[in-house]
């Protein structure tokens with residue numbers, strides 16, 4: 642069994658590579674990644690030298706390269722994590738989101754059709770469902786919730802999902818889609834809320850909170866997401882969408898305060914900044930289908946996953962200090978005007 646994992650040098654893809662390369666020593670795992678600002682070979686360094694693992698640098702939108710690669714490697718399975726993933730960046734430069742997230746997905750699926758594939762899995766997001774009102778805590782996203790996107794990022798992910806489902810219906814491509822809530826854990830790029838708060842708090846720097854900090858996200862520890870994807874690829878029904886989430890809703894302010902408390906840092910570090918335009922209010926996943934059909938159960942809650950995550954950042958300062966010392970400083974100044 643040979644699997645190509647795209648975007649495996651990023652946050653979730655990297656955690657997925659660590660999990661599968663160790664869990665399935667008799668299967669062949671190829672990480673394909675173009676190493677954008679979010680891709681980091683240091684994330685994959687612990688896998689170097691493993692017999693069942695290879696890294697290939699390449700762009701999922703480069704059709705000639707992708708078709709050559711598929712002709713040579715003839716993968717059985719493709720799992721597509723590769724994407725532009727940050728909502729704030731999509732507000733500043735939407736086009737690269739269209740290119741990578743939509744055209745990249747179509748290019749990969751065309752190669753899958755050409756060379757035959759047992760399974761194409763699309764790693765998608767709960768953001769394709771839009772948002773829920775804060776006061777309606779009885780409402781959750783199910784797989785039947787209509788796609789109704791807010792940002793260029795979520796629009797590109799929703800468009801890609803529609804192409805994936807169309808390729809199944811029209812061309813019979815054996816696809817599955819997972820739509821997960823917000824992840825957190827090791828190797829998370831410090832542009833996203835949780836690693837941004839941890840890294841800045843450790844440096845006694847201000848913590849930017851958008852608007853009033855009342856928006857709600859449904860947080861899942863990254864390895865629980867990785868295990869869900871593995872289960873869906875192996876046992877999920879072709880043509881189906883599976884929601885992934887563990888019922889861990891928190892307001893952004895709760896998240897920030899929890900981290901500051903754990904690090905023994907003052908709440909005076911919190912700095913309210915201009916809200917994100919089009920900011921989704923609340924995400925909340927109903928994972929019943931994944932639980933009942935495939936028996937998935939998350940190992941972590943928010944309360945058990947956050948201390949493990951904080952400890953990882955304390956133990957791996959070299960990993961994130963390296964990132965925030967480079968062009969990240971320019972990004973931060975442009976984004977937050979500091």
Ligand code: NAD
Pocket residue numbers: 647648649650651652653654673674675676677678679680681699700701702721722723724725726727741745764765766767798820821822823824825830
């Ligand atoms: P990330 O930004 O950390 O990593 C993305 C990876 O894709 C990077 O390694 C990057 O180099 C690579 N990449 C980008 N463009 C590429 C291209 N053209 N060709 C090849 N590689 C390319 O993202 P992440 O947070 O790990 O998210 C992974 C996937 O999971 C994305 O599809 C995202 O939409 C989805 N997702 C993320 C979350 C979350 O909370 N982070 C939740 C649900 C779904």
Ligand code: DAU
Pocket residue numbers: 726727728729765766767768821822823824832833834835837849850851852854856857858893917924
């Ligand atoms: O729901 C899944 C999605 O979660 C994924 O599809 C995306 O790839 C991933 O980036 C994430 O999107 P969010 O926009 O929810 O994550 P982010 O970490 O950027 O922001 C989380 C919340 O925190 C959101 O309400 C915005 C807020 N926020 C974020 C940053 C970076 C702040 O208040 N201040 C900040 O500086």
